[in-house]
Amino acid sequence: MSSKTLLLALVVILAARPSTQDPVFQVVKMGTSVAPAVAKSVPGFSAIDCAMKCAETTGCFGFNWLQNLCGLFNISSYENAWTFCNNCDAFILPMPQKKRAANCTQSFTYYNSNYLSGCESAIDGNRSQLTALCSITQNGPNEWWEVELVNATLIKYVTIYNRQQCCQEWLNKFSVQVDGVECNRVNLTMPFSVANFSCNVAFGSRVR
Structure with missing residues (x-):
């Protein structure tokens, strides 16, 4: 992650x-x-x-x-x-998992020599919620993270593992999009640790 x-x-x-x-x-x-x-x-x-x-x-x-x-x-x-x-x-050892993601990008990558903060950290199979192992952008109003799947896929929900050590409340207002079409708009009042966000059965290859 x-x-x-x-x-x-x-x-x-x-x-x-x-x-x-x-x-x-x-x-x-x-x-x-x-x-x-x-x-x-x-x-x-x-x-x-x-x-x-x-x-x-x-x-x-x-x-x-x-x-x-x-x-x-x-x-x-x-x-x-x-x-x-x-x-x-x-x-x-290489993680024994089926490759589903072809590529990923994010609006900005926070730099710290001890952090694994690139977009890949969100899809590497590691579910640890240590800040140093999470994908991190800036704390701005229009930050985004996107993954391109190997094939177009039926997407029912997206699971997000939020970082635990600080600043969970920063991830409280965002939208989930599949191929540029919004499938869920999230506006939370309380921080979360791990949560599923429904997409009401969307189909596509790019999830943001």
């Missing part, structure tokens, strides 16, 4: 496995101050070494690497509240 996720990967070469089955880890964030909570810490002299150890550990979904230490974590840690990590590098 990075300003941009870095398009880097670690390929782990294991003698006991064919190259077509080598696990590939993708970068979540380099030099981050927040990362998934660690379930197990083991020595590691490089990110490649950590990747090998994660691949050999049952239930390991990713790892944080910092100063010759591998912090292994599971998918539950990745999807829930992240913890402090002093300038570590975080990696995960």
